[in-house]
Amino acid sequence: xxxxxxxxxxxxxxxxxxxxxxxxxxxxxxxxxxxxxxxxxxxxxxxxxxxxxxxxxxxxxxxxxxxxxxxxxxxxxxxxxxxxxxxxxxxxxxxxxxxxxxxxxxxxxxxxxxxxxxxxxxxxxxxxxxxxxxxxxxxxxxxxxxxxxxxxxxxxxxxxxxxxxxxxxxxxxxxxxxxxxxxxxxxxxxxxxxxxxxxxxxxxxxxxxxxxxx
Amino acid sequence: xxxxxxxxxxxxxxxxxxxxxxxxxxxxxxxxxxxxxxxxxxxxxxxxxxxxxxxxxxxxxxxxxxxxxxxxxxxxxxxxxxxxxxxxxxxxxxxxxxxxxxxxxxxxxxxxxxxxxxxxxxxxxxxxxxxxxxxxxxxxxxxxxxxxxxxxxxxxxxxxxxxxxxxxxxxxxxxxxxxxxxxxxxxxxxxxxxxxxxxxxxxxxxxxxxxxxxxxxxxxxxxxxxxxxxxxxxxxxxxxxxxxxxxxxxx
Numbered sequence: 001x002x003x004x005x006x007x008x009x010x011x012x013x014x015x016x017x018x019x020x021x022x023x024x025x026x027x028x029x030x031x032x033x034x035x036x037x038x039x040x041x042x043x044x045x046x047x048x049x050x051x052x053x054x055x056x057x058x059x060x061x062x063x064x065x066x067x068x069x070x071x072x073x074x075x076x077x078x079x080x081x082x083x084x085x086x087x088x089x090x091x092x093x094x095x096x097x098x099x100x101x102x103x104x105x106x107x108x109x110x111x112x113x114x115x116x117x118x119x120x121x122x123x124x125x126x127x128x129x130x131x132x133x134x135x136x137x138x139x140x141x142x143x144x145x146x147x148x149x150x151x152x153x154x155x156x157x158x159x160x161x162x163x164x165x166x167x168x169x170x171x172x173x174x175x176x177x178x179x180x181x182x183x184x185x186x187x188x189x190x191x192x193x194x195x196x197x198x199x200x201x202x203x204x205x206x207x208x209x210x211x212x213x214x
Numbered sequence: 215x216x217x218x219x220x221x222x223x224x225x226x227x228x229x230x231x232x233x234x235x236x237x238x239x240x241x242x243x244x245x246x247x248x249x250x251x252x253x254x255x256x257x258x259x260x261x262x263x264x265x266x267x268x269x270x271x272x273x274x275x276x277x278x279x280x281x282x283x284x285x286x287x288x289x290x291x292x293x294x295x296x297x298x299x300x301x302x303x304x305x306x307x308x309x310x311x312x313x314x315x316x317x318x319x320x321x322x323x324x325x326x327x328x329x330x331x332x333x334x335x336x337x338x339x340x341x342x343x344x345x346x347x348x349x350x351x352x353x354x355x356x357x358x359x360x361x362x363x364x365x366x367x368x369x370x371x372x373x374x375x376x377x378x379x380x381x382x383x384x385x386x387x388x389x390x391x392x393x394x395x396x397x398x399x400x401x402x403x404x405x406x407x408x409x410x411x412x413x414x415x416x417x418x419x420x421x422x423x424x425x426x427x428x429x430x431x432x433x434x435x436x437x438x439x440x441x442x443x444x445x446x447x448x449x450x451x452x453x454x455x456x457x458x459x460x461x462x463x464x465x
Contacts, residue, residue: 114268115305115364119319119371120295129322133309210309212353 003181009172010185016164017193020086020154025147027090032097037127039098040105050098057095063156065092070160085157093150100146104139105131137208144201148194155190165189216243218277219375219406220265225274227260234260235430238274242375242408247401249417250410252427253453258410259302261427262377265408266297278374295323298368298376302383304360306352312339312363313348316370324371338366342396358389362396369400376400378409414458418442426450 039050057065069088073079079087108131116126158167165186173182218241225238235257242248250258263269265276267283267290276284283293307315316338320331339345342362352360361381368376378397382390394416401407401420411417417424418438425435426449434441434450445451 109305111301111303111305112307115301115307117268117291118266118294118297118299118301119367120291120323121319122291125322129318130307137309210353211351 006172006176006178006181007185010165010168010182011189013163013165013168014189014193016082016157016162017151017154017189019082020089020157020162020164021151021193023083023086024089024093024154025150027087028093028097028146028150029143031090031094033101035094035098036101036105039102041123041127054095054099057092058099062089062092062153063159066156066159081157081160082162085160085162089150089153089156092153093146096146096149097143100139100142101135103142104135107138108134137205137210140201140205140208144198144205147197147201151193151197152190216245218242219244219279220408221277222265223275225261225264225271225276227257227264227269227271233430235427238432240425240432242406243422244406245404246422247405247407247409247420248423248425249421250408250425250427251412251414251417251453251457252433256427257430258427259379262299262379262408262410266299266377267293268299291323295319295371296374298371298373300361300364300368300376300378300381302380304352304357304364304384306360306364306367308352311349311351312344312355312359312366315352315363316367319367319371334370335366338370339363341369341399342366343392356389357385358392361385361393365393365396365400369405375406375408378407378411380410380412382411382413412457414454426453428453 035050035053038046040047066085066088069091070081070084073084073087074081112130112134113123113126116130117123121129154164155166158164158170161167169182169186173179176182220240220242222238222240226236227234228236238261240248250261252258260269264271271284274284275282278293278296281288281293306312307318310318313332313335316335317331320326320334321328324331326334336345336348339348342365344359344362344366347355347359347363350359352363355363365376365381381397382393385393390413394413397407397409397416398420409416409421421438423435424438424441426433426441426445426447428449434445434447436446441450442454445454
């Protein structure tokens with residue numbers, strides 16, 4: 001087997017890696033965003049419950065949670081390993097993203113909410129038009145960290161048999177006895193994806209920066 | 215008799231055992247400018263926040279025109295629309311330009327269409343002399359300019375009354391004048407205003423009535439003339455003496 005076909009075999013798993021990431025990251029974002037808003041504005045009981053949610057989800061290794069969520073999901077609704085794995089990673093990520101967004105909401109001054117209420121906006125309008133646009137800008141740098149983690153954690157679905165990069169590297173390493181080449185190739189692809197994503201997000205951050213005098 | 219815009223009866227606010235103010239009675243006629251003065255920590259700012267329903271009073275009632283806004287059935291968002299508020303630290307929406315700051319309430323709260331809202335926005339920016347700064351963000355404006363945009367933002371909603379909470383306290387001395395000038399013009403144009411300030415020159419020149427508050431109650435109120443020249447209470451005299459010495463050397 002020549003080297004190009006060797007690398008191609010592993011690289012063709014990139015589609016799955018990206019697929020998992022593109023499901024897990026946005027679903028984690030949407031869930032995390034909603035939970036963060038409820039956490040901050042939803043009263044004491046909601047905050048207490050979500051604090052437990054956050055602590056539990058962040059206190060268990062993702063691979064363990066992945067198995068638990070996967071077996072719950074595949075036992076109730078008949079999902080493919082790809083979807084079950086992606087959604088599980090999304091749920092795990094939602095706890096981290098909730099904390100990122102919650103922190104960002106809290107660092108937007110409470111005065112912004114008061115000023116919005118003062119011109120007659122409802123709380124919901126104030127959150128939508130005043131608090132969130134500022135929050136999401138502030139959240140980009142920590143969020144790009146989380147994006148990198150989700151890209152890397154997408155490799156965990158190999159344990160469910162999804163033929164993504166790591167799974168393929170493992171298979172070809174076993175059949176060709178070339179583990180170093182196989183895993184180095186996988187490493188480089190992951191690294192490239194993370195680097196590309198972070199560059200993209202940094203550009204986004206700069207483009208959305210609110211102009212101010214130095 | 216002049217039309218009463220704001221009537222406050224027996225208003226009380228406490229935090230636990232700490233009484234912020236107690237049994238406040240105050241009424242403001244249409245077109246009048248009432249200035250509240252007094253030492254810090256006497257509940258002046260909290261009083262303004264209660265009027266705007268941003269803080270809930272523990273007792274008493276407030277009427278805006280003939281509507282009791284402290285009643286439970288009242289829609290708070292709707293009430294706040296009719297009460298303009300200007301804050302000590304401006305509180306412009308940081309991610310929006312001056313234009314968008316003023317326009318947002320017109321579009322989202324008053325549901326005006328974009329063209330009409332924009333025309334109204336420029337009219338208000340004109341009033342505070344900042345049309346040329348319409349496309350600047352708050353971070354690109356001086357404190358005085360930010361506060362003038364904040365005034366325009368409140369005015370755009372066509373409020374029945376404007377509340378000013380120490381509008382010049384966070385400003386560098388050379389920027390205070392431009393904000394006071396806008397407020398003076400506003401008062402002359404017949405806007406009903408309730409102003410908390412330490413600017414005695416402004417109070418003396420612009421106010422129809424001055425209210426002296428201390429330790430959570432109104433000590434004395436009257437025309438600037440009476441209060442500055444013939445204060446009834448020793449406390450008022452001491453306070454005015456202290457504050458004019460601090461702020462208004464020229465008087």
